Amino acid sequence: MEPTLFEKIISREIPADIIYEDDTCIVINDIAPQAPTHLLIIPKKAIKMISKSDDSDALVLGHLMLTAKKMALQLGLDDTFRLVVNNGAKAGQSVFHLHVHLLSGRIFSWPPG
Numbered sequence: 001m002e003p004t005l006f007e008k009i010i011s012r013e014i015p016a017d018i019i020y021e022d023d024t025c026i027v028i029n030d031i032a033p034q035a036p037t038h039l040l041i042i043p044k045k046a047i048k049m050i051s052k053s054d055d056s057d058a059l060v061l062g063h064l065m066l067t068a069k070k071m072a073l074q075l076g077l078d079d080t081f082r083l084v085v086n087n088g089a090k091a092g093q094s095v096f097h098l099h100v101h102l103l104s105g106r107i108f109s110w111p112p113g
Contacts, residue, residue: 004046004095004096006095006099007097009028010042010044016028020067020070022067024044024060025044025060027041028040030101034101034103035105036106037102037105038103039071039101039102040100040101040102041064041101041102042098042099043098043099045057046097048098049087049088049096050085050098052098065083068081068083068102075104080104081102082102082103082112084100084112085098085101
């Protein structure tokens with residue numbers, strides 16, 4: 001199976017604006033931002049989507065949330081950001097490697113979409 005775009009970024013086959021990395025994930029700036037701040041928090045473990053995760057992924061999934069908090073603090077976003085996980089093509093997922101969007105810098109409406 002062909003590696004995803006994110007797997008290629010993680011392996012450095014494709015360049016990206018990586019702003020944070022640890023043993024579990026990387027954080028990059030989105031190339032098509034939907035807000036002034038739009039980061040993607042991507043696990044290094046290839047999980048296709050949240051509905052394909054299992055109990056063994058709990059630490060990775062929790063780490064993504066804590067990394068989002070860390071990035072928000074680092075960028076001075078305080079309590080003014082939104083986290084989004086799209087699950088499946090009909091929900092807007094375009095890269096089938098789980099990732100969390102961190103968006104900030106504008107007012108968001110509810111419901112989204």
